[in-house]
Amino acid sequence: xxxxxxxxxxxxxxxxxxxxxxxxxxxxxxxxLFWYVQYPNRGLQFLLKYITGDNLVKGxxxxxxxxxxxxxxxxxxxxxxxxxxxxxxxxxxRDPTKxxxxxxxxxxxxxxxxxxxx
Amino acid sequence: xAGVIQSPRHEVTEMGQxxxxxxxxxxxxxxxxxxxxxxxxxxxxxxxxxxxxxxDDSGMPEDRFSAKMPNASFSTLxxxxxxxxxxxxxxxxxxLITGQGRTGELFFGEGSRLTVL
Numbered sequence: 001x002x003x004x005x006x007x008x009x010x011x012x013x014x015x016x017x018x019x020x021x022x023x024x025x026x027x028x029x030x031x032x033l034f035w036y037v038q039y040p041n042r043g044l045q046f047l048l049k050y051i052t053g054d055n056l057v058k059g060x061x062x063x064x065x066x067x068x069x070x071x072x073x074x075x076x077x078x079x080x081x082x083x084x085x086x087x088x089x090x091x092x093x094r095d096p097t098k099x100x101x102x103x104x105x106x107x108x109x110x111x112x113x114x115x116x117x118x
Numbered sequence: 119x120a121g122v123i124q125s126p127r128h129e130v131t132e133m134g135q136x137x138x139x140x141x142x143x144x145x146x147x148x149x150x151x152x153x154x155x156x157x158x159x160x161x162x163x164x165x166x167x168x169x170x171x172x173x174d175d176s177g178m179p180e181d182r183f184s185a186k187m188p189n190a191s192f193s194t195l196x197x198x199x200x201x202x203x204x205x206x207x208x209x210x211x212x213x214l215i216t217g218q219g220r221t222g223e224l225f226f227g228e229g230s231r232l233t234v235l
Contacts, residue, residue, distance in 0.1 A: 034223065043122070043209055043226030044161075090161065105174055106151070106224060108161040 002027040004093045006109035013081045013116050021076040021112045023091030032094035033074040034106065035065055039087045047089075050074060061085070081116045088113055120144070122227035124210050130233045136198040139230045142191055143212030151224065152185055152195050153209040161209075167193065168215065179204075200234045207231050 004025045013019045025031050032051050036044040048059025055067045065076045074091060091109040123142040131137055143150050151166040165175040170187045178185070182201070187193040197204055211224040 036224075036226075041228075043211075043228050044224070045226070046223040049223060105163055105166055107163065108153075110160040 002031075002093050002107055004033075004091050004107060004109040006089075006091055006112045008112050009110070010113045010115065013114070015083050015116050015118050016080050019078050019081040019085070019114065019116070021089050021091075021114060023074045023076065023109060024072050025074060025091075025093045026072065027093055031074075033065075033067065034092040034094070035059065035063070035074075035076050036090045036092060036108075037061075037087050038090065038111070044090060047076070081114075083116050083118055086114055086116045122210055122212050122225050124208075124227035124230050126230055127228065128231045128233075130235065131200055132235050133201055134199045135234075136196065137200045137204075137232060137234075139195040139208050139210075139232070141193045141195070141210030141227060143193070143210070144214075144225055145191065147212035147214050147222075147225070148190065149213045149215050150187060150193050151209075151211040151213075152193070153211065154206045155209060155229070156206045164195070164208075197232075200232075202234045205232055205234050 006023055034049045035047040037047050038044045047063050048057050050057045050067045058064045063078050065074055067074050088111045090111050092106045094104050094106050125140045149168045152164040154162045154164055163177045165178055165185045166173055167187045183197055185195045207229045209226050209229045211226045213224045214222040
C-alpha cells in the first residue's frame, strides 16, 4: 500500500533563512506527489505537485520541491522563509494503481508544523 | 468563484445524537472526498466519490458513518449515533478529472468542527 512520511513534527527557521520540510514516500510504480499548506482554522491549500518531467517543481508563494527517485523523497524548500509561511504543511501521494484519468485517492502525511521567527 | 462550501462550520452535540455534515463541491468538479482531521490521527481519508459514485469507503470508521452523493453538487456525511471519539474537523474536498487523462488538484472546504459531548 502506498504511504507517505513526514519525519519532522516541527521545523523552526529564522526569517530570511532557507527552509526544508521533508517528505518520503513508499509506492509501487511511479508516484504522483503533492504538497499542501494549512493555515490555522482553514482548509488545506494546494502548493505544488510532481507528476512527471523535471525533478524540480515550482509552486505557489515561492515554494519548490525536488523529486528524488533514488531516495524516494519529495522535500519542500524555499530559499528565504517569511514569518507568514508559518503553517502546517502536508505531503501527499496519489494512488498510482488507478489510471491517471480515474483519479485515485490522495493519502496525506502526518503534517509538519513550520514556525518562522522574525 | 465560490470554493467548496461546508456546513455547519461548527457543531456541538451530545453523545447518541445524529449528525449530518454537508458539502457543496466546486461547480463542474466530478470527484469529491471526505477527510477527518484530529491531533492524534492526522488527516484520514474517509471516503471518496467519482461522478457521484463511491469509489473507496475503506476509511469509514464503522457502520455509524455513512456518506451519500445524490447529485454532482451535494454530498452528506452522517454519523448516527455520534460518540465523543468522533470529535474532529471534517473536511470535504473536490477536484476535476477530465477525459484527457488529467486530474486536477484537490480544493478543500473550510471544514466542519464537530464536538460530541
